Amino acid sequence: MTEHSNEGDEPLESSSPSLSLSTFHDACQEAGRPVLTASELARALERPQRAVFDDLEALSASGDLKRLSVSRDPVVWFPSELEDLTDRERVVVFPKRREIIVDRPDQFTRAQLTQFANLEDTNGEGGYRYVVRPADVWQAPHDTFEALQRTIRQALSRTVPALESWIESQWRRAHQFRLTTHPEGYTVLEGESAEVMGNVARQKLDESHVHAPISDTEDWVREGAEAAIKRTLYEAGYPVQDDRDLASGDPLEFELQVSLRSYQETWVDRFLESGEGVYVGPPGSGKTIAAIATMERVGGETLVLVPSRDLARQWAETLVDADVTTLGPDDVGQYHGGQKEIRPVTIATYQIAGMDRHRSLFDDREWGLVVFDECQHVPSDVYRRSTHLQSRHRLGLSASPLREDDRAAEIFTLIGPPIGTDWEALFEAGFVAEPELEIRYVPWADDEHANAYGSADGRERYQLAAMNPEKVDEVRYLLAAHPDARALVFVDYLEQGRDIAAALDVPFLSGETPHTERQRLLEAFRHDELETLVLSRVGDEGIDLPSADLAIVASGLGGSRRQGTQRAGRTMRPAGGALVYVLATRGTREEDFARRQLQHLGRQGLTVREQTVDRDQDEEATDSDEVGGAGDLEE
Numbered sequence: 187m188t189e190h191s192n193e194g195d196e197p198l199e200s201s202s203p204s205l206s207l208s209t210f211h212d213a214c215q216e217a218g219r220p221v222l223t224a225s226e227l228a229r230a231l232e233r234p235q236r237a238v239f240d241d242l243e244a245l246s247a248s249g250d251l252k253r254l255s256v257s258r259d260p261v262v263w264f265p266s267e268l269e270d271l272t273d274r275e276r277v278v279v280f281p282k283r284r285e286i287i288v289d290r291p292d293q294f295t296r297a298q299l300t301q302f303a304n305l306e307d308t309n310g311e312g313g314y315r316y317v318v319r320p321a322d323v324w325q326a327p328h329d330t331f332e333a334l335q336r337t338i339r340q341a342l343s344r345t346v347p348a349l350e351s352w353i354e355s356q357w358r359r360a361h362q363f364r365l366t367t368h369p370e371g372y373t374v375l376e377g378e379s380a381e382v383m384g385n386v387a388r389q390k391l392d393e394s395h396v397h398a399p400i401s402d403t404e405d406w407v408r409e410g411a412e413a414a415i416k417r418t419l420y421e422a423g424y425p426v427q428d429d430r431d432l433a434s435g436d437p438l439e440f441e442l443q444v445s446l447r448s449y450q451e452t453w454v455d456r457f458l459e460s461g462e463g464v465y466v467g468p469p470g471s472g473k474t475i476a477a478i479a480t481m482e483r484v485g486g487e488t489l490v491l492v493p494s495r496d497l498a499r500q501w502a503e504t505l506v507d508a509d510v511t512t513l514g515p516d517d518v519g520q521y522h523g524g525q526k527e528i529r530p531v532t533i534a535t536y537q538i539a540g541m542d543r544h545r546s547l548f549d550d551r552e553w554g555l556v557v558f559d560e561c562q563h564v565p566s567d568v569y570r571r572s573t574h575l576q577s578r579h580r581l582g583l584s585a586s587p588l589r590e591d592d593r594a595a596e597i598f599t600l601i602g603p604p605i606g607t608d609w610e611a612l613f614e615a616g617f618v619a620e621p622e623l624e625i626r627y628v629p630w631a632d633d634e635h636a637n638a639y640g641s642a643d644g645r646e647r648y649q650l651a652a653m654n655p656e657k658v659d660e661v662r663y664l665l666a667a668h669p670d671a672r673a674l675v676f677v678d679y680l681e682q683g684r685d686i687a688a689a690l691d692v693p694f695l696s697g698e699t700p701h702t703e704r705q706r707l708l709e710a711f712r713h714d715e716l717e718t719l720v721l722s723r724v725g726d727e728g729i730d731l732p733s734a735d736l737a738i739v740a741s742g743l744g745g746s747r748r749q750g751t752q753r754a755g756r757t758m759r760p761a762g763g764a765l766v767y768v769l770a771t772r773g774t775r776e777e778d779f780a781r782r783q784l785q786h787l788g789r790q791g792l793t794v795r796e797q798t799v800d801r802d803q804d805e806e807a808t809d810s811d812e813v814g815g816a817g818d819l820e821e
């Protein structure tokens with residue numbers, strides 16, 4: 187507000203009439219455009235520019251005008267009511283593609299849209315692209331189609347018959363069958379009509395699933411066959427509504443000491459409505475806390491299954507933390523290779539849970555809730571062994587959107603439907619900091635390596651690109667460019683990990699690192715005693731890594747998209763400001779891998795940058811703060 191302001195205290199032309207909004211309108215009319223600079227207006231009014239500027243400021247202070255700085259051009263002014271027009275959200279629907287493009291949606295619209303559509307893309311300038319997928323409709327939290335229709339109309343501000351009728355057909359599909367509990371305690375499969383019961387259920391299911399028909403539309407379900415029935419009908423295109431009375435198990439009483447954020451409240455409410463579901467949120471978004479809140483509300487003894495011992499320990503620590511719950515150490519047990527305690531809340535690894543001789547884990551107590559952490563990794567033997575827990579509340583946690591996952595069907599039927607959140611909204615609200623992502627295309631260390639790549643094939647080729655020694659220098663360079671950052675360096679190959687660790691004189695944590703040493707390193711990193719840690723694939727999953735300011739993925743691009751999400755997510759902690767660099771050898775398949783992997787994150791609304799490293803310039807730039815200045819740009 188100061189660049190043109192009147193330095194003196196005296197008004198320059200106290201006697202001249204001050205500018206009114208209608209005079210401004212007249213001048214706009216005259217100029218034939220809705221915005222004016224101060225000098226244009228001064229010319230039109232034949233008044234000194236500074237005086238006009240002061241009047242403009244006054245009108246801006248009273249809210250009648252808005253100012254807009256357009257890069258290096260002079261400030262322009264326009265009537266405030268115009269802003270209402272330009273800011274109003276615009277919704278464009280493509281019914282055939284089931285796509286909804288919204289420009290500047292407000293919070294309400296976004297909340298409505300996430301009830302039946304998935305946010306696929308944002309352009310960073312207020313544009314959002316949603317797609318309505320079948321599963322989004324199946325899991326819509328509405329009791330009737332009419333209620334869902336109201337939400338759709340509110341979100342779109344109009345009726346779009348073609349889209350509505352597709353959604354209706356999906357909704358009806360997902361409401362043809364439901365499982366209920368008979369007053370006598372057994373499970374009943376109920377069809378919407380005798381036709382669908384006869385033509386679908388009774389064709390697809392056999393005596394291993396159901397005992398006998400109870401009526402034209404009802405079958406008596408065999409104990410323990412619920413999961414198989416849900417799976418079979420899901421595959422036939424009819425997701426089953428699971429409306430059974432779920433057992434809450436032996437009571438578990440404690441109080442959560444944390445107040446939930448509103449999106450966490452929504453997750454828990456939606457879970458409690460159906461008794462099953464998967465919280466899908468970026469790492470650090472508070473899924474663990476929401477799961478603990480769910481335990482409190484279900485009020486039953488809980489079995490938590492996790493992919494590793496480190497995570498089991500982490501869960502146990504969180505659960506007995508006096509700032510989080512009122513649970514005492516005797517309430518919480520861990521069950522894995524290290525210790526075997528079955529307590530009101532028991533945390534076990536998938537590995538143990540999948541073993542026959544540890545079956546008692548599932549049966550020793552009346553669990554009311556089973557939590558599947560990182561549920562995209564539930565091994566099939568764990569599913570098999572836990573099918574009888576279908577009558578209990580089942581909660582999955584996942585930091586990867588489930589849509590492209592092969593296991594989506596299994597997760598959907600055996601645990602429950604995803605309970606999602608608009609990730610962008612979490613980033614915007616500052617609950618989870620959005621990392622900056624950059625792919626850096628690194629040249630070959632020398633011709634010898636480039637030639638070796640040229641004449642190799644298959645796996646070897648991939649490995650040569652991954653282990654390009656030039657990446658060691660690139661890691662060194664990036665660390666030097668961020669001298670105060672706590673950094674995690676991820677590698678896929680032990681040899682590379684050792685090379686980088688040796689070159690930088692920092693520890694390397696891999697599957698070979700003894701358990702106690704692993705703990706020691708992680709603790710040191712967590713407490714700032716260690717600035718840099720190199721991690722092999724083992725660092726990806728299972729370990730609850732401390733937050734970092736910087737993550738460098740030196741190799742590992744052949745991995746799944748999920749791995750990419752997780753690695754990026756390591757730094758997505760509420761502290762914020764995290765940076766993720768992914769290194770790819772220039773001119774190799776790695777480039778495509780990196781692009782594809784990060785595109786996925788890009789679709790979640792993150793900004794992905796690409797940078798080609800030019801080694802000669804890099805050397806000079808090592809001491810500079812400005813990493814971006816080091817390379818040749820980009821796309």
Ligand SMILES: Nc1ncnc2c1ncn2[C@@H]1O[C@H](COP(=O)(O)OP(=O)(O)OP(=O)(O)O)[C@@H](O)[C@H]1O
Nearest residue numbers: 444445446447468469470471472473474475476585
């Ligand atoms: N409602 C809340 N109020 C205050 N802090 C919270 C809340 N929910 C979560 N947090 C904090 O945010 C951080 C991340 O939460 P949490 O561990 O539950 O996330 P997460 O989604 O399970 O992460 P990850 O996927 O990495 O396991 C923790 O430090 C936690 O204490």
